[in-house]
Amino acid sequence: MGPDLRTRKRVRGAAGPPSPAFQATRYLDNPYYHSSGFRPTNPLVLGQTSRTLFSDKHLGTLEGAPSCERPSSPVVPASHPMSTETPRLSHAHMAYVRCWAEGLELVPAWNRYLYVNGAGDARRARSELRRLLDELRALARAHGRPEIAALLRRDPEAIPDGTGSRIPTLEEFAADQPADFYSEAELIALHQERYGSADARSAARRRQRLRERLVQAVQWLTSVGARAPSPDDAASAWLDERVARRLEAVGILTLRDLVLWIRTKGFHWYRHIPKVGPEGASRVVRWIREHEDSLGALPSPALAPLSQIDTVALTPPPRVGIVPLERFRPPAERDGSRGTNRASPDRCKVAASNDYEAIQAWLRLRVEGTHTWRAYRKEAERFLLWAVIQRRKPLSSLDGDDCVSYRDFLASPGPEWTGPRNARRWSEAWRPFEGALSVRSQSTAMTIVRSLCEWLVRRHYLDSNPWDDVPARPDAPSMPQLRALSRKQWQLVQEWIHDELVSAPSPALHRLKFILDFAYMTGMRLAELASAEFGWLRHEQLDDGEWVWSIMVLGKRKKWREVPLPDPAVEALRAYLRSRGLDPDLLANDPKAPLVARLGEESPLSAARIYEILAAGFERCANHVLATDGRAADQIRAASTHWLRHTYGSHSAARGVPQDVLQANLGHESLATTSIYVRAEKARRHRAVRDAFGDGEPRPD
Structure with a gap:
């Protein structure tokens, strides 16, 4: 039967394997090793066929095992379906296991292949290896290859190093193996492989x-079990469980949802998801980019801040479709150059040959970027797109019937x-509307486009105003609705931002807290907050000797008003200044410096950016509140800068601020506008009815 395995004397191996550092350099720096195909790069493996490597008597031969060439796109066989909720076996997972098989360090391999799950450490790396080996053994058994499952229980590092350790007898070795699993011949071959024969006892060679x-x-298992991620896969099948739960909290269930979210939100997409930070977000984006062949490519604004991107190069060429005004190009027959309602060209007083140019001339009458300019652009954009796309007419060919149809369309x-709320204009998800308009918004939209057409008539671009004989929609007026946060809802917002700052303070969070606090305690409009400078602050002594702070605000119709600053507002501003590295002495800073600035610089934030910051903050807060108070979460999610203004008015009135004082602080022309904030009477009425009918029956006199 050959030499007695029990009496052989072991010999010390002469040469050991390459060091882990050498192997890591050789493999982790190999670009082909990083691709989706896997082939051995070990020189002892290259050039050998799969049949040679798997021809041992105890292991058998793998029929159909791939050669060392890059395999074709592998698919999961129908006999081994995978649940969308359980982790998938990806090419990255297989590369990680192969690093173990090659003897490479696990932590660097984790950081190269499994980085999407966060930074690796020895414990996580080893735990994940055990999980993957369990899955691969199950996969091998499912394909009728128990010998491969057995092979994956072997650890090369467990082979004795030949320093004199006792070699177990064949009987002792057999007792440690699964009962009745191996034949006697297979046991002898296994024992011989592990402990060596007289002429091949080198531990390194074994x-x-x-x-x-x-x-x-691993090569063969890759060909039958690994695949690329699919858009319809559950995010939890590919991403870390904690990250997947956070995505699920905001409605991101599949990889398709995730890619659409990032495309819509842009580079700072993670700001809308609680407990997902920039580092984790960058790992997710990197992972998606590595799988863009199956998941789709991300646009440039998702890969870098807009400030670092050439926005001219970023903007796609104009086209026909439901796209922003700056990207819209109607077909020649509908561009308005030959509109049926065009006035005589020799009388036209606007330098415009088509409807798009006429709208641009009208918009130039307003200051670009202001709230009014954005509102006018939005309504003109909607009207032009509807005319060309829906009505299939130039704007300059619309008549009264068309305008009635547009009124109903609104x-x-x-x-x-x-489209989704707050989609950026460069995003393919952008649409002119975020949903049906309220009656008041419909009226505003018609007023703006009516004034557009009236101006075009005055400039002799249009012959007549198609809106002249169109009455307002004959609907009942909408019920008055105060879009403000209750005291309890505002308290939830305050608790959330406080907890965020305690757990993970950042300049962005300090800025968000200041915007929330200052807007709430001053009632300033969005455009006013964006324009505010340190030079607007006032520190004055009253007749009774008290020193007070206030801010001069440039509001609507270019009118200045003075808004008193309570002590908490002053302290909020000082705390924000400290986070910016500025002097907390409010009067010691550059008068031209913006009150709200970009991170890391002293340039002002646009009104649109402040709106986005608050919208993202309210969304994150709502997701946090959702588990305990769903209705409050809905209100907080819908909030905006204008809600903060209304919240200021509502809470001020409830605390006894006189209406005339509130009117002056808010800059209202009419006291009737301010009266909507008087809620004390409403609360008193509710309490009276509750006291009368608290038990379901009217109480006796």
């Missing part, structure tokens, strides 16, 4: 031979006209 077979096993735009 380790190397085992590694080669493990690598080829009440219920179709799904192709509506």
Whole structure:
């Protein structure tokens, strides 16, 4: 039967395997090793066929095992379906296991292949290896290859190093193996492989031979079990469980949802998701980019801040479709150059040859970027797109019947006209509407486009105003609705931002807290907050000797008003100044410096950016509150800068601020506008009815 395995004397191996550092350099720097295909790069493995490596009597031959060439796109066989909720076996997972098979360090391999799950450490790396080996053994058994499952239980590092350790007898070795699993011949072959024969006892050679077979096993398992992620896969199947839960909290269930979210929100997409920070977000984006062949490519604004991108190069070429005004190009027959309602060209007093140019001339009458300019652009944009796309007419060919149809359209735009809230204008998800308009918003929209057409008539671009004989929509007026946060809802916002600053303080969070506090305690409009400078602050002594702070605000119709600053507002500003590295002495800073600035610089934030920051903050807060108070979460999610203004008015009135004082602080022309904030009477009425009917029956006199 050959030499007695029990009496052989072991010999010390002469040469050991390459050092882990050498192997890490050789493999982790190999670009082909990083691709989706896997082939051995070990020189002892290259040039050998799979049949050679798997021809041992105890292991058998793998029919159909791949050669060392890059395999074709592998698919998961129908006999081994995978749940969308359980982790998938990806090419990155297989590369990680192969690093183990090759003897590379696990932590660097984790950081190269499994980085999307966060930074690796020895414990996580080893735990994930055990999980993956369990899955691969199950996969091998599912394909009728128990010998491969057994092979994956072998660890090359467990082979004795030949320093004199006792070699177990064949009987002792057999007792440690699964009962009735191996034949006697297979047990002898296994014992001989592990402990060596008289002429091949080098531990290094035995380790190397085992590694080669493990690598080829991983090769074969890759071809039958690994695949690329699909858009319809659950995010939890590919991403870390904690990250997947946070994504699920905001409605991101699949990888398709995730890619659409990032495309819509842009580079700072993570700001809308609680407990997902910039580092984790960058790992997710990197992972998506590595799988863009199956998941789709991300646009440039998702990969870098807009300030670092050439926005001219970023803007796609104009086209026909439901796209922003600056990207819209109507077909020649509908561009308005030959509109049926065009006035005589020789009388036209506007330098415009088509409807788009006429709208641009009208918009130039307003200061670009202001709230009014954005509102006018939005309504002109909607009107032009509807005329060309829906009505299939130039704007300059519309008549009264068309305008009636547009009035009805505003009440219920179709799904192709509506998109997600706050989608950026460069995003493919952008649409002119975010949903059906309220009656008041419909009226505002018609007023603006009516004034557009009236101006075009005065400039002799249009012959007549198609809106002249169109009455307002004959609907009942909408019920008055105060869009403000209750005291309890505002308290939830305050608790959330406080907890965020305690757990993970950052300049962005300090800025968000200041915007929330200052807007709430001053009632300033969005445009006013964006324009505010330190030179607007006033520190004055009253007749009774008290020193007080206030801020001069440039409001609507270019009118200045003075808004008193309570002590908490002053302290909020000082805290924000400290976070910016500025002097907390309010009068010691540059009078021209913006009150709200970009991170890391002293340039002002635009009104649109402040709106986005607050919208993202309210969304994150709502997600945090959702588990305990769903209705409050809905209110907080819908909030905006204007809600903060209304919240200021409502809470001030409830605390006894006189209406005339509140009117002056808010800059209202009419006291009637301010009266909507008087809620004390409402609360008193509710309490009276509750006292009368608290038990369901009127109380006796």
